[in-house]
Amino acid sequence: MKQDPSTNYRFTLRMKVRDYECDLQGIVNNANYQHYTEHTRHEFLIQQGMSFAELHQQGIDAVVARINMAFRKPLRSGDEFLSCLNVTKEGVKYMFYQDIYRLPDYELCNRAVVTTVCINNGKLSAGIPQLDEIANPGE
Secondary structure, eight states: OOOOOGGGSSEEEEEEOOGGGBOTTSBBOHHHHHHHHHHHHHHHHHHTTOOHHHHHHTTEEEEEEEEEEEEOSOOBTTOEEEEEEEEEEETTEEEEEEEEEEETTTEEEEEEEEEEEEEETTEEOSOOHHHHHHHSTTO
16 A cells, blocks of 8 residues: 655645546546546635635636646545645746545546636736745745
8 A cells, every 4th residue: 555645735635436426437537537626726725714705706816727637547436535735836827736546545546737827807917925925935
């Protein structure tokens, strides 16, 4: 069995595959991995004291600009998994590095890089100061 990788990430979230997320092959449909990574980013922001709804009310919308996913091992109905996240900032972009590990064997199932940007009142903005401090501490 592989070692728990969660200490290598800023945030982890434990989840479980639901039956309806699987396709006819009995494995998680590829589109659902996007849902898992999105839910993880939302929960991460909540843990940091931010909410998408509150940001939107302030005129700030964090939007996905690009997603790159690599599918390694399939998840199946009932599987429990860890959705793990790291974040950095590159210019105006936030780069979320997200991995999904099946439990209990910690097999890497999915690896994603999600690029997001912030739109402030309809215009590309420099970002969210609170998230900047998290993404690039000490800068």
